[in-house]
Amino acid sequence: ETGVTQSPTHLIKTRGQQVTLRCSSQSGHNTVSWYQQALGQGPQFIFQYYREEENGRGNFPPRFSGLQFPNYSSELNVNALELDDSALYLCASSSILAGVDEQYFGPGTRLTVT
Amino acid sequence: TQLLEQSPQFLSIQEGENLTVYCNSSSVFSSLQWYRQEPGEGPVLLVTVVTGGEVKKLKRLTFQFGDARKDSSLHITAAQPGDTGLYLCAGSPLVFGKGTRLSVIA
Secondary structure, eight states: OOOOEEEOSEEEEOTTOOEEEEEEOOTTOOEEEEEEEOTTSOOEEEEEEETTEEEEEOSOOTTEEEEEOTTSOEEEEEOSOOGGGOEEEEEEEEOGGGSSOOOEEOOOEEEEEO | OOOOEEEOSEEEEETTOOEEEEEEOSSOOSOEEEEEEOTTSOOEEEEEEOSTTOEEEETTEEEEEOTTSSEEEEEESSOOGGGOEEEEEEETTTEEOOOEEEEEEO
């Protein structure tokens, strides 16, 4: 069974730039969720994708957007980067049919905005 | 907005000691998960509790879900250095606490 993978591992961007982060879900899972984790904090829910459509969103501005592909992999796009966007971005996959929100996380992408 | 409050925020103990961490909310959750996260890695699922009053054991870790499904606790018996990490509780849907950072000193 293949776990959740994310790329890249680390990324450094300049304020105002755009970034795309990628995630491959665990085999057998049909749902992908993205989280932002600032240093010393718990993960904050950004949004979830199911059947290639957004299936819930946290309190993040529209410059955070995403996609889910037919193979259940996903992208997180962030436009007009701000310094506060520096964080660990976590992707988690799950099966919405399982009835409980058990999230299986990837190792994360560490984004630094300068 | 559903919130999960975890306490204590930080805990440093000696190897062999017992400890309990708490996860509290004013909201009812249909299920609650506990995760452990190590530096530079994603959280790893430890357990899911679903039924009010439910108790689950995972080796030296005991998890309890409150009767009203608003709170949970994690008890570790005879802590070991390998238990060091950030312990996160998460409620369904998709709400995480800020975590308890545990350090077990040999």
